[in-house]
Amino acid sequence: MTPGVRxxxxxxxxxxxxxxTFAKLYLPILGKTAAGLYQLLRVTTSGRLSNLIDALNxxxxxxxxxxxxxxxxxxxxxxxxxxxxSFALKxxxxxxxxxxxxxxxxxxxxxxxxTALKNLLPEKPxxxxxxxxxxDVFLVDTPESEEVAVExxxxxxxxxxxxxxxxxxxLNLRFSRESVDVTHLYSMAxxxxxxxxxxxxxxxxxxxxxxxxxxxxxxxxxxxxxxxxNDRPSVPSAYKELVSLxxxxxxxxxxxxxxxxxxxxxxxxxxxxxxxxxxxxxxTAEVQNILIHYILVQQGRGSLSxxxxxxxxxxxxxSGVTTAEEAVQAIEDFxxxxxRTKTEQKVVKKAPDWENERTTxxxxxxxxxxxxxxxxxxxxxx
Numbered sequence: 001m002t003p004g005v006r007x008x009x010x011x012x013x014x015x016x017x018x019x020x021t022f023a024k025l026y027l028p029i030l031g032k033t034a035a036g037l038y039q040l041l042r043v044t045t046s047g048r049l050s051n052l053i054d055a056l057n058x059x060x061x062x063x064x065x066x067x068x069x070x071x072x073x074x075x076x077x078x079x080x081x082x083x084x085x086s087f088a089l090k091x092x093x094x095x096x097x098x099x100x101x102x103x104x105x106x107x108x109x110x111x112x113x114x115t116a117l118k119n120l121l122p123e124k125p126x127x128x129x130x131x132x133x134x135x136d137v138f139l140v141d142t143p144e145s146e147e148v149a150v151e152x153x154x155x156x157x158x159x160x161x162x163x164x165x166x167x168x169x170x171l172n173l174r175f176s177r178e179s180v181d182v183t184h185l186y187s188m189a190x191x192x193x194x195x196x197x198x199x200x201x202x203x204x205x206x207x208x209x210x211x212x213x214x215x216x217x218x219x220x221x222x223x224x225x226x227x228x229x230n231d232r233p234s235v236p237s238a239y240k241e242l243v244s245l246x247x248x249x250x251x252x253x254x255x256x257x258x259x260x261x262x263x264x265x266x267x268x269x270x271x272x273x274x275x276x277x278x279x280x281x282x283x284t285a286e287v288q289n290i291l292i293h294y295i296l297v298q299q300g301r302g303s304l305s306x307x308x309x310x311x312x313x314x315x316x317x318x319s320g321v322t323t324a325e326e327a328v329q330a331i332e333d334f335x336x337x338x339x340r341t342k343t344e345q346k347v348v349k350k351a352p353d354w355e356n357e358r359t360t361x362x363x364x365x366x367x368x369x370x371x372x373x374x375x376x377x378x379x380x381x382x
Contacts, residue, residue, distance in 0.1 A: 003050035003060055006084045009041050015091040017042065024120060025098045028111040029073070033058055034066035038075055041087055049085075073104075096122065159189035164196040168213075171204055171280070176212040184215040192222060197250040197285055205282060225322075235325050236332070243324040246289035251275045254289045255304075264302055271304045278313055287316065290327035298331070 027035045036056055044052075053063050067087075070076040077088040098104050099121060109117045161182065168174070175181045185199055194202075199218070206217035235243050246254070252275060259266055278288050291312060295301050301308070321327050 001049060001064065001080070001085060003048065003053055005049050006046065007049060007052075008046045008084065008086045009044055010086055010088040012042060012045070012089055015042070015089045017092070018095070021095045021098065022092055025095065025104075025108060026073070026075075026092060029104075029107055030066075030069050033062055034069040037063070037066045038070055038089075041076065041089060159186050159199070160196040161185070164200050167197070167200045168203070170276070171200070172211055173200075173203055173207055174210075174212050176208070176214070181213055181215055188215070188219065188222075194222070195248075195250070201279065201282075201285060204279075235328055239328045242290070242293060243286075243328060246286040246293075246324045249285075249289065251278075251285055251288040251292065255292050258292065258296055262296060264296070268303060270306070274304055274306055274309055278309075281313070281317065283313055283317060284322050286324040287321055287327045290324050290331070291316070294327075294331055 022035070022038075026038075030038070033056060037052065040052060040055055049060070049063065053060060056063065056066075058066075067076065067078060071078055075090050075092060077090065079086040079088065092098075093101065093104070098108075105117065108120075164185065188194060189196075189199060202218040202221055203213040206214050206221050208214050249257070252272060255271060255275070256266060275288060278291075279285075283291075291309065292304065294312075295304060295309065316327065316330055319330065321330055
């Protein structure tokens with residue numbers, strides 16, 4: 001970019017700015033030239049790069065380095081279009097968000113030192129936090145008789161909307177009212193500790209006739225499922241860790257991680273299609289994970305064969321297996337039947353006593369003649 005290149009500034013009115021946050025957190029990292037350039041762009045509509053060079057009283061190399069710093073920190077996006085360039089302004093992070101970002105916080109510490117950084121950190125309040133979460137107050141209401149206790153992972157991302165939408169498209173699902181539906185989805189994710197994959201499965205199971213998602217039906221289905229938790233079969237201790245993991249990970253990620261541990265071809269297109277087909281046939285994610293583990297680990301197979309997977313999956317779906325616990329029980333029942341069959345095959349039946357007795361064909365000629373004579377005599381006596 002030469003000094004004569006024209007520039008245009010975009011999104012000036014759409015970005016927010018807080019002088020205290022910028023001065024204390026961004027200025028030490030950016031330096032005076034880059035910080036000054038950002039504030040100059042906020043009050044400029046268009047011009048030539050030479051105008052910015054003159055206003056900042058720097059050379060062309062210093063201006064380009066300043067632009068690099070601003071773009072690297074996500075404050076400006078630079079778009080070249082032939083003889084001109086556009087600068088799309090972005091809002092800086094809030095004070096709390098900046099200091100919560102490990103990378104930015106450490107970068108700031110290299111500029112001002114650890115001691116100065118500690119003085120910038122927000123004061124930690126004392127006492128027990130009794131604040132309400134978003135989902136505690138808004139949107140997701142369940143009848144008092146149907147309250148569900150779920151331990152949500154507070155450290156995880158609340159909801160991956162992009163992945164949810166991508167899967168929705170593949171399943172031909174649509175939003176009824178996107179803004180309302182999305183708000184409900186975020187609330188459900190937080191309140192019930194559900195990830196995007198679990199939510200899209202609920203959406204598919206409860207979709208309206210026109211293929212729009214029904215968030216009220218999703219909530220009812222989840223609550224009903226959780227209320228039957230106590231009816232689930234107990235899990236042998238050897239399976240407890242597997243069952244817990246199966247409820248937290250999407251099948252594709254579970255398969256990938258398992259193959260990293262035991263070996264196998266990663267990103268197999270046929271396996272991805274197979275798992276997608278299981279989802280389309282309403283097999284829950286946790287059951288798919290148990291099935292994957294059973295085939296690759298317990299059966300020792302190198303990959304998921306469509307014929308073998310569909311054979312087992314068909315039996316489980318017909319039997320109404322919807323939870324990891326039920327899938328484990330199905331495996332244990334099958335293994336028990338195999339053990340009984342093998343035991344019965346090994347048992348040698350004891351011959352009845354009469355089989356050891358001699359038959360007439362074993363008698364001598366004299367014994368046979370005596371038997372015939374006695375039988376004829378008995379008939380005459382009658």
